[in-house]
Amino acid sequence: MSIHTWRARAWLGTIAALAGATLAAGAAFAEAKYGPGTSATEIKVGQTIAHSGPASAYGRLGQAQAAYFKWLNEKKGGVNGRKITFISRDDGYQTPKAVENARSLVEKDEVALIFGNLGTPINMAIRPYLNAKKVPLLFIAAGSSAFNDPKNFPYVMGWQPNLNKEAAFYARYVLKTKPDARIGVLYQHDDYGKDLLNGLKQGLGDKADKMIVNTQSFQATDPTIDSQLVILKNANVDVLFLFAYAKQTAQAITKLADLNWKPMTFLHLGSASVGATLKPAGLENSKGVLTAGFGKDATDPKWANDADVKWYLSWMKENMPGADASDSLYMAGISYAMALEHVLKMAGDDLTRENIMKQAANLKDYKNPFLLPEGSINTSPDNYAVVTYMRLQKFNGASWDYVE
Structure with a gap:
C-alpha cells in the first residue's frame, strides 16, 4: 500500500468517526426531556375550580377548557404530538377543598402543572405548596398583585389585569x-x-x-x-x-x-x-x-365580522351545543387554554416543569385571539403580568360601548 493510499483511508476513517460522533451528539441534544406528568404521548394538566357552590358560574371556565383540550386532542393531535389529559376537580370555592385537590393532583395524579384555578383566596392558599414543589401554577383566574411576585413565587403566574x-x-x-x-x-x-x-x-x-x-x-x-x-x-x-x-x-x-x-x-x-x-x-x-x-365580546355587533369571534361561535355550536355562547366565561376559558397551548408549544420537547415555567415567563408579543387587538402579552423573568391592557366600557342593554 502506498503512503498516499494509506493517508486517504486514514482520512476517510477520521471523517467517518467524526460524522458518527456528530450524529451521536445531535441525537443526545435532540433527546426529549420529561418531568412529572409528561411523556412522549401525554401532558397532564390539573385544575381545582368551583363547579359547585357560590361561585359555580365560574366552573364554566373549566368546562370550556375541558372541551377545548378534547377538541385539540381530536383535531390536532394535542400539542407537539402529545395529548392533553385535563383533570378538573370541584372545590366548591372552599379553600380547604382546593388545598386537598391541589395536593392530590400533584402527589397522586402527578400532573405537570396546575392551571386556571378560580379565586384569590383559593390560589393564595395553594401557592406556597406548589411553589415549594416547583409545580407551575399558571394563568389563574385571580387578579391579586400577589400573583406577580417572581422573586418569591417563581412558579406562580396570574392572567387577568391586576x-x-x-x-x-x-x-x-x-x-x-x-x-x-x-x-x-x-x-x-x-x-x-x-x-x-x-x-x-x-x-x-x-x-x-x-x-x-x-x-x-x-x-x-x-x-x-x-x-x-x-x-x-x-x-x-x-x-x-x-x-x-x-x-x-x-x-x-x-x-x-x-x-x-x-x-x-x-x-x-x-x-x-x-x-x-x-x-x-x-x-x-x-x-x-x-x-x-380587555377581551372581545361575542354578543357585540362591533365584533360580528371578526374572524376569531366567528370561529368561536362556530366552535361553541359544534363542541358545546348546550352552552350559552353569550356567556363570556366560555370565551375566557378558551382564551386561557389557548395561552397554555402556546406555552406548551414553545416548550417543545423539553417538558420539564422548569422549562414550562421558563417559557411562560418569556412570552413575547403573544396575540391571543380573544383579547382586544391592542393587547399583546409580554412576560419576563422579573415581571409576570400577563393581561395588562384595559378599556372602560358601558353596557347599552345589549352589548358594551367603549367610553374612552
Missing part, C-alpha cells in the same frame, strides 16, 4: 368625571374584595377618605346582599362599586332596580359577563353599568 390596577383605573375615571362623588363599595370579605377596595383607595389618593362615604362587605356564602345595598342607598351614595362575583353582582343589579336607585355603577371585570351576570339581573336593569374590558 385587581389594584383595575380599581385604580376606575378611580381615575371618577376623579375626572365626577370629582364630588359620594362613593359606596360592596365587596366580598376576602383577599379578592379587599385587594379591589385597596386599589380604589390608592387610585383616589388623598381624596379617598372624603369620597368613600360607606363600605359594606359580605361573605361568598351569604344568601343575599339586599341589606347592604339598602344601607349604601341610605348613605346617599351616587357612585357604587360592586367588587363581587357574578352571583352577588346579579343580585345587586336586581336590587338596585327594586330600589329604583340608579347610581353610577362599576362592576369588577370578572363579573361583567352578559350571560352569567347581566341576563340573570335583567338586561334592562343592567343598562349603564361600567367595567374594564
